[in-house]
Amino acid sequence: MPFKETHSLLNNNDQESSYRLKKQYSKRYDKKFIILLITLAGLILFLLWIKIVQPNNFLSRGEFSSNIFNTSLQNTPPSKVPASATPKTTATISSIGNTTIFHYNFILTEGTISPDNYAQNGYLINGQSSPGPEIRIKKYSTLIVHITNKLKVGVTFHFHGIHQSKSFLSDGVPMVTQKIIPPGGTFTYEIDTWPQVGTFFYHAHTGLDIIWLYGPLNIEDDSNSQSFPAAYQYDEDRVFTLSGIYHESLTQIMTRITGPVHQYPAVASSIALNGRSYGLWGTKSNAAYKNTTGYYVTNVEQGKTYRFRFINAASDSLLCCNVTAHSFTVIETDGVYVDPIVTDHIVITPGQRYSVLIKMNQPIGNYHISCKQMESYGPLNGIGILHNDGASPPTDKMLREDRVGEEALPLDNWILDQLHPNVALGQIDLYKVPKNVDREFVIDAFEAVVGQQHIYLVNGHYFEEPIIPYFMQLKQGINITNPPQVFEILEGESIQIVFQNQRTDDFCFSHPWHIHGHSFHVVGHGANRYDPIVDGTRIQKDIADREQFQFRDSVTVYANQTLGDYTDGAFCGWTAVRFSAHNPGLWLGHCHVTPHLIMGKKFVIWEHSIEDPYLKELMTAKSNRQRVKAVF
Incomplete structure (x- = not known):
């Protein structure tokens, strides 16, 4: 081959002058030599691009992309407001026999964040502020999550709602099922998720770390296929992870709880939907503290049915959630399909999850997704925005101050006694x-x-x-x-x-x-x-x-x-x-x-x-x- 010949000749004549080399090659090689140089230059540029521009976007065996952002606004119709960008962490997928294995790699670090327009130090997963990357896997699969702890504190992770059948050592309870992962340490969780499906989440199970370290975990099944009853079918799904944001450090909050002068932790400054909220915070409402993105926005299309997965990952907030002018059909509680039941709101307490179907059958516009504190007073800025394609941009709603007052909604049994599991679906774990x-x-x-x-x-x-x-x-x-x-x-x-x-x-x-x-x-x-x-x-x-x-x-x-x-x-x-x-x-x-x-x-x-x-x-x-x- 010409490349081998050229390489050999160059090695044998490395003392020759440039002139003698040119004479040695016939003209028929000149064109191929130029092509070779261009190819080599292109290869070098490509390798540099991988090294410098895209260090995390290429997967190798047992590794994953830790910082892939799906935020492109190209080809966005003029009528569509860009939905709130959600960073993506990609799993490595392999299989053994009939078992599919999803492998995620989480790196924990600290950084400055301002999810509600207030800048403070918080914990990050793969450079992403809470909620952390969504884990989305298929039923009957095995989940592998490798934690690298670069924080200054020890942590463990719990996979909430996952039964950990035959894998209790991956349940993530400090001093019960494992030792704490020390600063600089690593730990690998290995979980057989069979036979569970539905909506779950993961969170730190050490101290108050759940405030910053949590994220959705969803196990997909065939509920959206034609083989499933029509009452459970939908066009697309959306995940809404709910949490509280505090304007105190975790150390300050812990001192309130365990210090010699006990003070119950201050009420959350904000209720966040998918890690986003908004407020004006007195003297700190300057440019350094402003998050101009405001409340979380989700785009929907008129006439479609959506599955909204609500997850309460808050450390202490009992919440009531609704979407203005829309009704819910509850189809899932804590990973179990229930007989569908219609309601205008859900009551969701810490650790609980609900899937509801919502039909986009109201006039095209912008609607509030609202979550308010129940039983005790709390902030009023637990808001997201449902934006219909074709509606005017909801800019005024995204940056509106919603801390006019605080209120406590009464807490009761809601429709809990009517939420019966659907036995006809043959749910294996029921x-x-x-x-x-x-x-x-x-x-x-x-x-x-x-x-x-x-x-x-x-x-x-x-x-x-x-x-x-x-x-x-x-x-x-x-x-x-x-x-x-x-x-x-x-x-x-x-x-x-x-x-x-x-x-x-x-x-x-x-x-x-x-x-x-x-x-x-x-x-x-x-x-x-x-x-x-x-x-x-x-x-x-x-x-x-x-x-x-x-x-x-x-x-x-x-x-x-x-x-x-x-x-x-x-x-x-x-x-x-x-x-x-x-x-x-x-x-x-x-x-x-x-x-x-x-x-x-x-x-x-x-x-x-x-x-x-x-x-x-x-x-x-x-x-x-x-x-x-x-x-x-």
């Missing part, structure tokens, strides 16, 4: 409510003052973090049973947990509870104090009369008091959930108001079979862990 109970635990949580510190006691006990992580204790054959901190249950048993509310400082608030590793049936709720004889009998009668109850992984225990006892510690409402123990592992149960979790409002479930009490089979599993290592 099972009938257990008729009887093998074990019942009452979780009676009360806020108390010990010394100068405010803490939560569960059944009179303060949760003490283990010195040796519980999973490591099991590896050493240590019996970790220690009620009410660690409850032991056996695989195959039917479990009922009753969450009991009590008054604190003359107030009774509602509390969202989440149990890792399980979805459960919400079988009862009532006022004042739970009575195992009276209320237990009523629950059994309800189960005998009907089989349809809420089936979810995050439940709200509503404030419900009728006795007029306003003393500190008075009982003020309860909720009972029931589930089948079929998922061995170590599972945390906790209040999803993050300050309450920090104060000790939590417990651990140690679930195992009789044959394998120390979960040795799962600790040394040859399932997804070895399969993944074979690929990456």
